[in-house]
Amino acid sequence: MHKFLIRSFVSSLVLLFTLTVAAVAKDVKAAFVYIGPTGDHGWTYQHDVGRKAVEAAGFKTTYVEGVPESADAERVLRQLANSGHDVIFTTSFGYMNPTNKVAKEFPNVKFEHATGYKREHPNVSTYAARFYEGRTILGTIAGTMTKSNVIGYVASFPIPEVIRGINSFTLAAQKVNPNIKTKIVWAFTWYDPGKEAEAAKALIDQGADVIAQHTDSTAIVQMAEKAGVYAFGQASDMDKFAPKAVLTSVENNWGPYYVDRVKAVANGTWSQKDTWHGIGDGMVVISDLDSQMPADLRSKVKKLQADLASGKVHSFTGPIYDQKGNLMVAEGKTADDGMLAGMMTYVKGVEGDIPK
Amino acid sequence: MIKIVKRDQPSRAIFFFTPVLAIILTLVAGGLIFFILGFKPFEALKFFFIVPIADKYGFSELLLKATPLCLIAIGLSFCFKSNNWNIGAEGQLTFGAIVSGGVALLFYEQEGFYILPTVILAGAIGGMLYASIPAILKTYFNTNEILVSLMLVYVSKLILDYLVVGPWSNPEGFNFPETRQFSDSAKLPLLFEGLRIHAGIFLALAAVVISWFVFYKTYLGFQMKVSGFSLKTAKYAGYKGKKMIILVFLISGACAGLAGVGEITGPIGQLHREISPDYGFTAIIVAFLGRLHPVGIIFASLVVAITYLGAETAQIFMQIPKYTGQVFQGMILFFLLASDYLLFFKIKFIGLKK
16 A cells, blocks of 8 residues: 555656656747748748758748738738747748737747848847848859959849849959949849849840849749850759859858747747848858859859958948949948948949839 | 430539539549648548638638639629620739729828728729720720730739839838838728628628629610620620620729729738739639629639638648649639530430340
């Protein structure tokens, strides 16, 4: 009898302990909402690579692809929040208002919105990458490799993110080759292989022999391959789609951030943040440099990459002038994040006007 | 032995039975596709068609989704019944949303009872204006309304792009392609706290009742029916064809415009580039699945609305690619068109006589 009591006491203690441990190490589930298909080899593809890193770190994940930025986004978010997900990553700008709206209703669920600026509730964080640092590298390569001194650039929408990229690219190209001009074609889309290919073709017809892009499909590098000009991959390493044309790619590397944030949710240390990481933090990655680039250019690029990572070099270091010749950043100064976040003027050397 | 015999005249019973047959065939084929993809077919179908509407919230979302589909399909049935092929409801929706959104922005940060009716009316007028283009070109210049209305869809989307990127973009919004949020007076009231279903559903129901009355109780409805059967007969009977063509296009445009109003003043609350996941095109499937009958269209809009919701649920819970929703919509139309064969032909089983 006595023995039985002790035994049952011990076993109930063990049971209690297991239950407590189970409660603490609660399974954290993360959800991802994508604007496009996971097979776009661009924006969504890279977010899904990040999601897989979260899975590899031992967490459960769910994703919904092709969610339009219409009234549907809100329903998908609510359904994810309602079905036991602890943290939801919304990976397109257009989800900003639905994210904040649903976050209000689910204060215990964490929301992470990519590329937005609204954090209306304490459970909403925002994150973005300093892609312009990658474009400093691309500009350096483009300015060196061009023979026609005309560089083409397929842009998506005239928002600060894209203008900043064009400027950073042009400044870097001018540094190695003061004679270059950057020609822009606005595609007004993030993903439309047909339109993107047309835009690239138009630029090539105007004499561009290096094409950069701020849209997501592989159509531009493939068009460049056909026309025999150089191009750069966007978002993911696009070398396999156009081995001759692609000199390097700027990869979006979301994995480390995602794992970090999901772990923070699991440990109970998650708090609201506005993250803007670049090459130094590994969110922006430069793919392998193509062997068509001269060896001295390759070593120069490697050094630049290290300097951008350490902060020794800043993409926007003065003196920087706008198209009309007004001083934007004084000599020896660098642009602060506020200026970068609202950048809506071209620097000198970019052709054309920003569409209004 | 099986023999196929031509019917003397289309069967009325079959006319209303084939949509049901099409849905059943879609379910069977869908189950088969899930099976081939390696999912349990019954579980997949359950997550597709039952789970999303199993609770109050899910059901309200179904109604929210069906509202624009029903409204547009009712409008389209006016055109389709009378042999006018308006394929551009998506454009009329977009243009209606542009006009009503513009009016709503005029009333930014203002409150008043007159704002919402003005905004709604503006949307209907916008849709009518846009639908009048293919109608007038057809009646006076003999153009093909299918091409004109379809091409105008892309024009309307480009106009919307231009406005939200440029002159109408939110001044505090870092130039992102979206307008300001509308004031509360410019938004459709919600019917229940915590649900997104809004007063727009009454517009759809009103359209159902009015269309039933027009189709079956008025001279116009009779004219439309005759023109639908035979344009020559209509001409011979002395109907003023041009007037009718323009009228049905205007009705259709108004309905699509109102559907646009419902989206932007309902769940979205602003204008941006993506206000409709192609409701204007999907509503064509709805109109035919509902046999151009107002009551049929109600059921058809609910069925098609589920394919949107089900695709999301199936991806969240079973990792089935979300694009299967579009596959289902395509299959419904395909099977409907295929089973229409039974309207004109019947299959006879001739037994061996002893």
